[in-house]
Amino acid sequence: MNPLSTTAPRTRAEFETVVRELYEPLRSHFSPGNARVRPVATGSHCASAAAELEGFSRPLWGLVPLGVHGDFDDWARFREGLVNGTDPDHDEYWGPADDHDQRHVEMAAIGLGLALVPEELWEPLSETERANLADWLNQINDADLPDCNWLFFRVLTNLGLRSVGAEHDPDRTAASLDELESYAVGDGWYTDGPPEEGAPVDYYVPWAIHYYGLLYAVLAEDDDPERAARFRERARSFATHHRAWFDADGRALPYGRSLTYRFAQAGFWGALAFAGVEALPWGQIRGLWARNVRWWLDQPIFTDGGVLSVGYRYPTLKTSEEYNSPNSPYWALKAFLPLALPADHPFWRADEAPLPDLPETTAQPEPGLVVCRDDGHVFALSAGQRSVHGRAKYAKFAYSSAFGFSVGSRRHGPGLAGHDSTLALSLDGESYRIRGDLDETACEDGVLRSRWTPWDGVRVDSWVAPALPWHVRLHRVRTERRLHVDEGGFAIARPDGPRHGTETTDSGAVVRSDAGTSAVRDPLEAREACVVHEEPNTNLYHPRTSVPTLxxxxxxxxxxxxTAARAHPDRAVDADAPRPTVRHTAERVVVEHDGERVLRVER
Structure with missing residues (x-):
């Protein structure tokens, strides 16, 4: 059930209403003492108290900005929750926050609340209640945190405490900031952790590290102007790269972990506005922000009770991570930071502008991607990263804004390991492995290269390059074992009824449905073509999908x-458009398209 009165907000007042209406279905799930929220019975890897704290804290990412200039009539509930959740003698006490504890994550939203709306969350509290809250938050200064974006939770918590004159730890804050800045790798990019350890580059760059850095740039500018300027300048540089991840309708590339946070994808653009960073014209920034939020609000992302579900474009636990509780999706409300700005800010006065004409291909070596734009279809070719929370989320060959990707199934057999956009290998024809635990990767001159060793005696070198409207993949498989090999194109919705069609020939396979067209071709005509029906609910976009496969x-x-692969949201697109060709010589393998060389690999 979609709880919103409009899924197409455009004015500031309409976005304010969206925040209130997103929050409203949670009200009935608060505990008697208002410190915990439990909308459904599923859980995550953390303790129940921490997961239920998420439901209390995460809505604050939207409610706090709303409260700066707008009206919100339920602050008394949050004050009561803060008092009870931080009182060690209360039944709803959130508990001690140990090293690497999920509770530290949730402290950041409370810190933001202390900084932006102290009149609602701090000033009405008694001296004892303030002391309990400060003591509970200060646990973050005595704990070890993972070396990643989590260090910003300490920074934001201390900023909140400092803003209300409470005890805090400026030394640990500065040390955390120094560590976070060491993750900068140039041109506005960060890694989410020490670069030398192969930390991932994904949405935690825009919706976490940049987002929190821009908050810091505003809240600590007077005391730390040089660092604030660095955070702003890195964000300015990153914006020109990150806009390539969005299509004209507001959809963003689904890539990496934590995608259940959904319209947190818009958070970076809102944070630019909050920090006054006109990295792009204000109309473009507002357009990128608003289109993404609107696209999400029009998708079936709610439970029957109107609560945000775990999943991506629809509810499914199969694509989630072990740390996703029923309350985790409310990090999406980070998108609404611009509501903290006055109505006369240039962000709100600007008319939404479309994306400018962007290059057909954009190489981004930092995440190992080449972002492609094919007649409205935005997709990224990937060299692969270290497999964080699932190989399917980082190591496939392609990721699409229109088709998403699929994760592995618990079942066995050909095609059941999320084989879309990847090469899947098996020794027994039942248990398959896809690319991951990579030995090396590279992004050079728009060509992506990787090497992985799935078993002793088996080594796979892969090259991937755009050849629009196709992309090409070339693999050298050196094996001392007999291998079963599946290679899939993009997964596509498999609806009921006669509109679903498949076609296989000696050179490849095509799947057409109302969602569009997906095709794979074998330029060497050395493999059998087939269509694999993936296990339900393993794809981000659709509950039932099919994959053209070699x-x-x-x-x-x-x-x-x-392999040549392509997909397009139009079911009538020509799947036999001029395709790449492959030439073998004694010295090299050459891939050409439209008379131009795409790849040349020495044998």
């Missing part, structure tokens, strides 16, 4: 495999 069995030897 299949072979390889005997011990060195084998070259070549």
């Amino acid at each position: 299949r072979a069995t390889l005997d011990p030897d060195t084998h070259w495999l070549a």
Whole structure:
């Protein structure tokens, strides 16, 4: 049930209403003491108290900005929750926050509340209640935190405490900030952790590190102007790269972990506005922000009770991470930071502007991506990253704003390991592995390269490059074992009824549905073409999907495999458009398209 009176907000007042209406279904799920929220019975890897604290704290990411200039009539509930949740003698006490504890994550939203709306969350409290709250928050200064974006939770918590004159730890704050800045790798990019350890580059760059850095730039500018300026300048540089991840309708590339946070994807653009960073014209920034939020609000992302569900475009636990509680999706409300700005801010006065014409291909070596734009279809080719929370989320060959991707199934058999946009290998024809635990990767001159060793005696080198409207993949498989090989194109919705069609030929397979067209072709015509129906609820976008697939069995030897893949939201698109070709010589393998060389690999 969508709880919103409008899914197409455009004015500031309409976005304010969206925040109130997103919050409203949670009210009936608060505990008697208002310190905990439990909308459904599912859980996560953390303790119940911490997961239920998420339901209390995460709505604050939207409610606090709303409260700066707008009206919100339920602050008394949050004051009571703060008092009871931080009182060690109360039944709803949130408990001690140990090292690496989920409770530290949730402290940041409370810190933001102390900084922006102290008149609601601090000043009405008694001296004893303030002391309990400060003591509970200060646990973050005695605990070890993971070396990643989590360090910003300490920073924001201390900023909140400082803003109300409470005890805090400026030394640990400064040390955390120094560590966070060491993650900067140039041109506005960060890694989410020490770069030398192969930390990931994903949405935690825009919606966490940049987002929190821009909050810091505003809240601590007077005391730390040089660092504030650095955070602003990195965000300015990053904006020109990050806009490539969005299509004209507001959809963003689904890539990496924590995608259940949904319209947190818009958070970076809102944080630019909050910090006054006109990295792009204000109309473009507002357009990127608003289109993404509107796209999400029009999707079936709610439970029957109107609560945000775990999932991506629809409710499903299969694509989630072990740390996703029923309350985790409310990090999406980080998108509404611009509501903390006055109505006469340039962000709110600007008319939404469309994206400018962007290049057909944009190489981004930091995350190992080449972002492609094909007649409205935005997708990214990937060299692969270290597999954080699932190989499917970082190591597939392509990620699409229109088709999403699929995760592995618990079942066995060909095609059931989330084989879309990847090469899947098996020794027994039942249990498959996809690319991950990579030995090396590279992004050079728009060509992506990787090497992985799935088993002793098996090594796979892969090259991926755009050849729009296609992309091409070339694999050199050196194996001392007999291998079963599946390679899939983009997964596409498999609806009921006659509108679903498949086609297989000697050179490849095509799937058409109301969601569009997905095709794979084998330029060497060395593999069998088939269509694999993935297990339900494993795709981010659709509960039922099909994947055009190329299949072979390889005997011990060195084998070259070549694949051309494309997809488009139009079901009538020409799947036989001029395709890349492959030439073998004794010295090299050459891939050409439209008379131009796409790849050349020495044998």
